[in-house]
Each structure stands twice: as C-alpha cells, then as structure tokens.
Amino acid sequence: xxxxxxxxxxxIGGGPAGQHAAVHAARSGRxxxxxxxxxxxxxxxxxxxxxxxxxxxxxxLALTGFKRKxxxxxxxxxxxxxxxxxxxxxxxxxxxxxxRYMQSQLARDQVQMRHGRARFIDAHTIEIGGVDGSRRRxxxxxxxxxxxxxxxxxxxxxxxxxxILDSDSILSMTxxxxxxxxxxAGVIACExxxxxxxxxxxxxMIDKGxxxxxxxxxxxxTRFVEAFTAMGGRFLGKRSTASVAWDGLGExxxxxxxxxxxxxxxxxxxxxxxxxxxxxxxxxxGLTPTDRGLIKVNDQLRTSVVHIFAVGDVIGPPSLAxxxxxxxxxxxxxxxxxxxxxxxxxxxxxxxxxxEMSQVGLTSDQATERHGGCLVGxxxxxxxxxxxxxxxxxxxxxxxxxxxxxxxxGVQVVGEGAAELVAIGQMALITGxxxxxxxxxxxxxxTLAEGYRIAALDIxxxxxxxxxxxxxxxx
Amino acid sequence: MxxxxxxxxxxxxxxxxxxxxxxxxxxxxxxxPVLPEVASQVVTLSxxxxxxxxxxxxxxxxxxxxxxxxxRMANSPFYSPKIxxxxxDQVVSRMGMKRIREIALIISxxxxxxxVPGYEALVKSHFRHSLAAAAFAQEIARSRRxxxxxxxxxxxxxxxxxxxxxxxxxxxxxxxxxxxxxxVAEAVIxxxxxxxxxxxxxxxxxxxxxxxxxxxxxxxLSSTIASQTAMMTNLADDLAHLxxxxxxxxxxxxxxxxxxxxxxxxxxxxxxxxxxxxxMREHITQMIEAVA
Numbered sequence: 001x002x003x004x005x006x007x008x009x010x011x012i013g014g015g016p017a018g019q020h021a022a023v024h025a026a027r028s029g030r031x032x033x034x035x036x037x038x039x040x041x042x043x044x045x046x047x048x049x050x051x052x053x054x055x056x057x058x059x060x061l062a063l064t065g066f067k068r069k070x071x072x073x074x075x076x077x078x079x080x081x082x083x084x085x086x087x088x089x090x091x092x093x094x095x096x097x098x099x100r101y102m103q104s105q106l107a108r109d110q111v112q113m114r115h116g117r118a119r120f121i122d123a124h125t126i127e128i129g130g131v132d133g134s135r136r137r138x139x140x141x142x143x144x145x146x147x148x149x150x151x152x153x154x155x156x157x158x159x160x161x162x163x164i165l166d167s168d169s170i171l172s173m174t175x176x177x178x179x180x181x182x183x184x185a186g187v188i189a190c191e192x193x194x195x196x197x198x199x200x201x202x203x204x205m206i207d208k209g210x211x212x213x214x215x216x217x218x219x220x221x222t223r224f225v226e227a228f229t230a231m232g233g234r235f236l237g238k239r240s241t242a243s244v245a246w247d248g249l250g251e252x253x254x255x256x257x258x259x260x261x262x263x264x265x266x267x268x269x270x271x272x273x274x275x276x277x278x279x280x281x282x283x284x285x286g287l288t289p290t291d292r293g294l295i296k297v298n299d300q301l302r303t304s305v306v307h308i309f310a311v312g313d314v315i316g317p318p319s320l321a322x323x324x325x326x327x328x329x330x331x332x333x334x335x336x337x338x339x340x341x342x343x344x345x346x347x348x349x350x351x352x353x354x355x356e357m358s359q360v361g362l363t364s365d366q367a368t369e370r371h372g373g374c375l376v377g378x379x380x381x382x383x384x385x386x387x388x389x390x391x392x393x394x395x396x397x398x399x400x401x402x403x404x405x406x407x408x409x410g411v412q413v414v415g416e417g418a419a420e421l422v423a424i425g426q427m428a429l430i431t432g433x434x435x436x437x438x439x440x441x442x443x444x445x446x447t448l449a450e451g452y453r454i455a456a457l458d459i460x461x462x463x464x465x466x467x468x469x470x471x472x473x474x475x
Numbered sequence: 476m477x478x479x480x481x482x483x484x485x486x487x488x489x490x491x492x493x494x495x496x497x498x499x500x501x502x503x504x505x506x507x508p509v510l511p512e513v514a515s516q517v518v519t520l521s522x523x524x525x526x527x528x529x530x531x532x533x534x535x536x537x538x539x540x541x542x543x544x545x546x547r548m549a550n551s552p553f554y555s556p557k558i559x560x561x562x563x564d565q566v567v568s569r570m571g572m573k574r575i576r577e578i579a580l581i582i583s584x585x586x587x588x589x590x591v592p593g594y595e596a597l598v599k600s601h602f603r604h605s606l607a608a609a610a611f612a613q614e615i616a617r618s619r620r621x622x623x624x625x626x627x628x629x630x631x632x633x634x635x636x637x638x639x640x641x642x643x644x645x646x647x648x649x650x651x652x653x654x655x656x657x658x659v660a661e662a663v664i665x666x667x668x669x670x671x672x673x674x675x676x677x678x679x680x681x682x683x684x685x686x687x688x689x690x691x692x693x694x695x696l697s698s699t700i701a702s703q704t705a706m707m708t709n710l711a712d713d714l715a716h717l718x719x720x721x722x723x724x725x726x727x728x729x730x731x732x733x734x735x736x737x738x739x740x741x742x743x744x745x746x747x748x749x750x751x752x753x754x755m756r757e758h759i760t761q762m763i764e765a766v767a
Contacts, residue, residue, distance in 0.1 A: 037743075039740070129745065131743060131746075132740070161616065161621065161622055161623055162622065162624060165622070169621060172621045172622040173624075
C-alpha cells in the first residue's frame with residue numbers, strides 16, 4: 001500500500017449505490033474517495049437512464065394528456081420530423097440541477113472525488129487512469145465496487161447506434177421514427193415501447209415471454225398490454241428472434257424463428273444490462289465474476305474478499321436505483337461494524353411506462369402460494385372522482401390480504417401516479433397494518449388515494465359475503 | 476475558438492468591400508444560396524408525414540444529374556449497400572426518406588451552388604474536409620453511444636458557410652472593382668462562417684439543433700441545446716484537418732495535438748478510444764476518395 005494516497009474507504013462508481021456508500025463512510029468519520037469514470041457523477045441513472053427517460057416520458061404525457069384532458073376538444077399531432085432531443089428540452093437543466101445537488105452533497109460531506117477509470121493493482125490498491133493518460137494509485141482499507149452496468153448487446157444483434165440502438169443511444173435519436181421494433185419486455189423495453197407508441201410511433205415489442213414484466217402482477221401487465229395496443233402498439237409474446245440486420249438502406253429487418261419478418265425504421269435492443277467489470281481487473285483483487293458476469297456477495301454485501309464490498313447493478317437484480325442507494329448504505333454499515341437496521345424487504349417496484357405501474361409486497365399469486373389463499377380488493381380509477389377528473393379512468397388499485405381479509409400483504413397500482421400512490425400501501429405494510437386502516441381513516445377528496453378506501457371496502461364486503469374465504473388463485 | 480458575428484478589427488478589408496459587407500450582415504441581406512430545386516423538394520418531402528417513396532422517386536427522376544449522383548453515392552463505401560443498387564426505384568424505395576435527404580445534401584454541397592468560379596479546387600478541398608469531419612463525427616458519436624445521424628449531418632455541414640461567404644466576397648470585391656485578396660477574404664470567412672452556416676441550414680429548413688451545433692462548433696461549451704453535438708463536431712473538425720489537410724490553409728494539427736484535444740475531457744474519451752479513432756484515418760480517406 002506504499003506509493004499511493006491512502007483512504008479509509010475507496011468507492012468505485014458514482015451512481016446511486018456508490019454515492020450513498022461514500023457519504024455514509026464520510027459521515028461516519030472515515031476518509032472516503034469516490035472514483036467516477038464518467039465526466040460527472042450520477043451513473044447511468046442520471047446521464048443515460050432513469051432521469052432522461054423519465055423526462056421524455058413527462059413530455060409524452062404532457063402532449064398526450066393535453067388532448068385527453070381537453071375531452072378531445074383539442075386535436076394535436078407531432079410532425080414526422082420532430083426530434084427526440086427537442087422533446088427533452090428540459091433534460092440538460094434537470095440533469096445538471098441533479099448533478100449539482102449530488103456534487104454539493106458529496107463536497108459537504110468531504111468525500112473526495114477523482115475522475116478516471118479504476119483498475120485493481122492488488123486487493124487494496126487501485127490505479128486511476130485519467131482521460132489525459134495520467135495514472136495514479138490510491139489505496140483503501142475498505143473498497144466498495146459500485147461500477148454499475150451498461151446495456152447488453154448480444155453478439156447476434158449488431159447495435160450500430162444509428163439504426164439499431166440501445167437504451168443509451170435511443171435518447172439521442174435525431175428524429176422520432178415512424179416505426180420501432182423493441183427487443184425485450186423488461187422494464188426498459190416496456191418504458192420506451194409505451195413512450196414512443198404514445199408519441200405516434202408504430203411500435204412492435206418482441207419477447208420470448210408470454211407477457212411483459214413477468215415479475216409484476218398479471219392484472220397490471222394485462223392492462224399495460226391493452227393500453228399499449230390501444231396506442232397502436234403490437235406485443236409479440238412467446239416469439240424468438242432469429243436475426244436482426246440493417247438492410248443497408250432504409251429498414252431494420254427482424255426475422256423471427258417462426259418465419260415472420262418485422263421491418264421498422266429503428267430497432268431498440270433492450271435485452272438486459274451487463275455489469276461494468278471489464279476494465280476493473282478484479283482478478284488482481286482476488287475476485288472472480290459469476291457466470292453471468294456479476295460479483296457475488298453475501299447478505300452483508302461483502303464479496304469473497306473480506307474488505308471488498310459490491311453494491312448496485314454489479315451484483316444483479318433488483319437493479320433499481322432505490323435498492324442500490326440502500327445497498328450502498330448497508331454495505332458501509334456492515335464494513336464499519338454499524339447496525340444497518342431492519343432489512344428492507346418491502347422494496348417497491350416502479351415501472352415508468354405509459355400507463356405507470358407499481359407494486360409492493362405480495363401479488364395475489366404469491367400470497368396464494370405462501371398463505372394458501374388471499375382476498376383481493378379492487379378500486380378502478382373510474383370509480384374514483386379524481387380518476388374521472390384527471391381522465392385516467394383506466395387505472396386500477398389492488399389490495400391483497402390474507403384469506404381472512406384482514407392482514408395487508410401487498411399493493412399493486414396501474415395508472416398515472418402509481419409509483420407515488422403505492423407509497424401509502426408501503427407504509428401500511430411496513431407498520432403491519434390491517435386493511436381496515438384504510439376504512440377507518442379519511443383521505444383527501446378528491447384524490448386517487450381514495451382508491452385505498454374503495455379497495456379496502458371491497459375486501460370488507462367479500463369478508464361479509466364469505467365468512468371463510470376460499471383461496472383465490474390467479475386473481 | 477470564437478463565434479463572431481462581425482469581422483475582426485485587425486482584418487484589413489478594402490473600405491468599400493468592408494462597408495457593403497457590414498451593411499449586408501446588419502440587414503441580414505446576405506444572399507444565401509437556395510438548394511437546387513430537386514434537393515429542396517427532397518428536404519420538404521422528407522418532412523411530410525404523408526409523403527411516399529413513389530413521389531420521391533418521381534421527383535428525383537426530374538433531375539438526371541441528381542439521379543446519377545444519388546446512384547453513385549448510394550453504392551459508395553459511405554453507404555456500403557449489401558447488394559449493388561441498380562435502379563433509382565430500388566435506391567429510393569429501400570433507402571428511405573431521411574437517407575435520401577442526407578445524400579441530396581451531400582450532392583448539393585458538391586453542386587454548382589458551391590462552385591465559386593476560379594476557386595473550384597479550393598471549394599472541393601473544403602468539401603472533402605467536411606466529408607471527413609462527417610465520417611469522424613459519426614464514429615465519435617458511435618463511441619459515445621450517441622446517435623450518429625445528427626453527428627454526421629453536423630460534420631458534413633459544419634463549414635457550409637465557408638463557400639457561401641467566399642462567393643459573397645468575390646462578388647463584393649468585383650462590384651467594388653477591387654482586386655480580390657484570398658488571405659484577407661479567408662480571415663473574414665473564418666470569423667463569420669459559423670453564423671452564416673447556421674443561418675443557411677435554417678434557411679434550408681433543417682433542424683434548429685443542427686443550426687445551433689454549427690454556430691458553436693468552434694465554441695461548443697457556449698451551446699445550450701446542442702453542446703454534445705457541437706463538441707463532437709469540434710473534435711471531428713480537427714481529426715478531419717489531420718486526415719485531409721485543406722489545400723489553402725492547412726491547420727497546425729498533429730497526432731499529439733488531437734491526443735491532447737480539449738474536447739476529450741468533456742466527451743470523456745480515454746486514450747484507447749482516441750487510438751481507435753486515429754486508426755480509422757486510412758479507411759476514411761479511402762471513403763472520401765471514392766466520392767469526391
């Protein structure tokens with residue numbers, strides 16, 4: 001550890017996970033260094049992922065919502081030559097404001113920062129290679145790997161960032177394409193497929209799975225596919241891709257195993273992400289990646305090398321910014337011998353598609369499997385005054401309880417505001433509330449939160465109808 | 476690295492030429508060339524959501540020179556079709572509106588619009604430089620996982636104000652009955668070409684972001700809406716100078732200077748990524764030889 005600047009904690013990667021680890025270390029009185037290979041901190045979340053795509057989504061919603069909320073009094077359409085970037089005019093402001101805030105928080109907590117690529121020299125020493133070709137070494141008593149991920153480009157999909165795009169390059173597409181093929185049906189695929197469909201692009205989504213987002217409640221994904229189809233989208237489930245090729249002229253040709261050919265102006269390859277480990281040389285630190293190219297950690301987020309921790313996308317699912325932040329803090333608590341608190345088992349999932357979807361806790365299928373049955377209460381937004389006012393009648397809030405209809409086990413929401421709305425149910429789950437808490441308390445009127453009371457009343461009604469509720473499978 | 480809107484004070488234009496130029500700049504009455512009719516209609520048609528490729532083919536058939544150039548470009552290494560394209564219908568139906576527009580703009584930049592009598596070789600040298608900048612800009616964009624289309628167009632058109640101003644100054648000198656001085660004219664052009672290029676692409680109904688990136692390609696950090704593209708063009712410009720030096724005014728660029736380029740920090744390009752770009756020089760030179 002000689003000839004290098006020494007720190008108590010060295011964090012590789014300045015995304016949500018790395019930042020929280022570094023800040024927690026600094027607040028615990030340790031010297032902390034954060035190494036970021038991009039020009040600014042924030043990781044994929046800020047520069048290429050969550051924030052830019054949500055900014056595009058907000059614009060799409062504003063444009064489509066204007067027409068809907070006017071009761072179709074105002075007709076509008078986008079010119080064919082509209083630039084994607086012009087739909088994100090606020091993006092630079094949003095990103096720079098967020099980066100300024102993060103930068104000032106790190107500076108306030110006296111976290112030191114270095115710009116460059118990190119590479120292990122040994123288990124405690126890291127070389128930082130700068131953009132200018134400079135090389136310097138630092139050492140850390142504790143090291144946290146939070147180097148994030150990038151879009152996966154399977155060898156058979158020739159991503160060229162011109163016609164065949166990934167989730168990074170799609171955001172800088174010059175023009176709104178007339179047609180778009182989306183490979184995959186995960187979170188990123190569904191978000192972009194629905195955003196572009198809402199903007200008038202003819203979108204075809206292709207996936208091996210029977211339905212998109214298989215980890216979500218089935219009723220939510222059914223509503224998503226209905227809404228996507230209503231916007232002119234096509235979902236081709238249980239289909240495999242045989243080949244993808246730019247024809248060298250005007251179209252991307254996607255051939256499916258069953259012989260069908262899908263032609264489109266652009267293609268988005270959204271077939272997952274891969275961990276950023278290629279330049280780290282983790283072997284020098286005594287680490288080996290898993291078969292899936294991830295870093296294996298235990299329940300303390302510790303790797304096989306006792307002083308090296310890994311957090312965020314490099315350890316695999318759930319790969320959410322929210323869980324990454326918590327992992328960063330928890331890893332540092334474990335490293336410093338602090339109590340990290342109760343494990344966050346109730347991490348909500350938010351899908352910023354159109355419509356938005358979110359869930360926390362158990363779905364009805366999971367509840368039936370684990371508890372031998374459940375009751376499901378539903379509140380269609382069409383029955384909520386705010387849903388009518390805001391013209392989002394196609395939304396739905398679901399509560400899942402045990403089969404006695406008392407203990408709350410899960411909440412699922414589809415429709416605008418779903419990711420915010422689910423937080424009410426999340427707090428009820430964390431504090432172990434019965435479903436009746438939503439009946440015996442008052443919500444603002446008119447709000448979508450009223451849906452909790454309506455869904456809880458639905459369950460109360462089922463309780464009265466069926467004293468000993470039978471299991472409800474697949475509700 | 477300036478983006479001036481007036482000539483620099485140290486440039487000694489003849490007084491009469493200077494006064495007329497200033498007058499035209501102030502009143503925005505500089506004569507901007509129109510695209511050849513067919514190219515202009517191609518741009519318009521490519522912006523029309525209801526247009527179909529049959530109309531595009533009919534349009535191009537009206538201009539045999541354009542049709543010939545289109546066939547040559549479509550089969551060139553720039554577009555590398557997987558099968559030889561033998562008919563105009565085949566080119567138009569398979570390449571799509573935006574590609575045809577791109578080619579129409581390349582062809583227009585080579586057309587008589589930009590042929591300044593007496594300075595043809597000079598203008599051609601600038602066109603070759605622009606093609607190299609377009610090729611480098613798209614490779615930089617690809618390495619940044621940034622879409623390449625805008626980068627290519629910006630590289631192609633970044634100096635489009637240059638031949639326009641050269642023609643304007645040749646005409647002004649002539650109307651003032653003063654002997655033309657190329658070095659003086661070039662200093663004026665250097666100061667004004669970003670503004671005129673930006674005005675020109677707006678005049679041609681091309682996207683506003685493109686105009687902004689052209690305006691700031693020598694001062695990318697001042698751009699508010701197209702800084703990434705302007706930065707990539709700035710770097711591509713120097714790589715193009717290194718690869719295809721200008722006939723009249725070779726810029727003092729060498730491998731060491733591009734490896735220490737100020738935009739590398741902003742674009743977050745590491746030395747190995749610059750090595751990959753420099754390795755493309757020969758290929759890009761060959762592509763340019765094939766079309767210009």
